Amino acid sequence: MITKLDSVLLPRKKFIFHYTNMRWARGRHETYLCFVVKRRVGPDSLTFDFGHLRNRSGCHVELLFLRYLEALCPGLWGCGGTGERRLSYSITWFCSWSPCANCSVRLSQFFSRTPNLRLRIFVSRLYFCDMENSRERDGLRMLKKAGVQTTVMSYKDYFYCWQTFVDRKKSNFKPWEDLHQNSVRLARKLNRIMQPCETEDFRDAFELLGL
DNA sequence: ATTTTCAAT
Numbered sequence A: 001m002i003t004k005l006d007s008v009l010l011p012r013k014k015f016i017f018h019y020t021n022m023r024w025a026r027g028r029h030e031t032y033l034c035f036v037v038k039r040r041v042g043p044d045s046l047t048f049d050f051g052h053l054r055n056r057s058g059c060h061v062e063l064l065f066l067r068y069l070e071a072l073c074p075g076l077w078g079c080g081g082t083g084e085r086r087l088s089y090s091i092t093w094f095c096s097w098s099p100c101a102n103c104s105v106r107l108s109q110f111f112s113r114t115p116n117l118r119l120r121i122f123v124s125r126l127y128f129c130d131m132e133n134s135r136e137r138d139g140l141r142m143l144k145k146a147g148v149q150t151t152v153m154s155y156k157d158y159f160y161c162w163q164t165f166v167d168r169k170k171s172n173f174k175p176w177e178d179l180h181q182n183s184v185r186l187a188r189k190l191n192r193i194m195q196p197c198e199t200e201d202f203r204d205a206f207e208l209l210g211l
Numbered sequence B: 001a002t003t004t005t006c007a008a009t
Helices: A012-019 A061-072 A101-112 A135-145 A155-165 A179-194 A198-209
Strands: A032-042 A045-054 A089-097 A117-125 A149-152
Touching: A012 A032, A012 A089, A012 A155, A032 A061, A032 A155, A045 A061, A045 A155, A061 A089, A061 A101, A089 A155, A101 A117, A101 A135, A135 A149, A135 A179, A149 A179, A155 A179
Parallel strands: A089 A117, A117 A149
Antiparallel strands: A032 A045, A032 A089
């Protein structure tokens, strides 16, 4: 069942300011995370939960989300008894920045140890990914290995977020200038980041050769 | 041409 409380909806201006995917995102000193949690309760029955979070002093929003996980996903680790069924959840989140290196490590560890929990990440902008050798780039590759797919948000994702998380007061989503071009540019960039790097190729080759 | 980044002042 879906219940929309006004208090869980993002103000329109906040959404637009923080999710605009411009190249030089000056002043975005906060990160927003809009999430949908789906829980499979039967062969053809799902429940939904959704909302948004913002980073708090000293705590990146991804780690804040992990803190709320137990409340969002009851029964994720079983209910304490023996032999009870672990529940399965899938989470989709839409973040204004992609995760930093540290958050990526933490998320990779967490999600590779929790196979009954799936995460898909959509991001509006790439955080500190300009340098070829940035740790943030490593982090995104690490997430992929842990089964967490990261995707750059496109028009349909912004549209979905607007419909789902924003206190839009029935107004339609008005895309900003260059939304599409920026999205395509960032998607290409992420694609390049996800290509296995050369040293990794060498490592695989060495492994094949038994070296 | 150059600009920014889960702040720090």
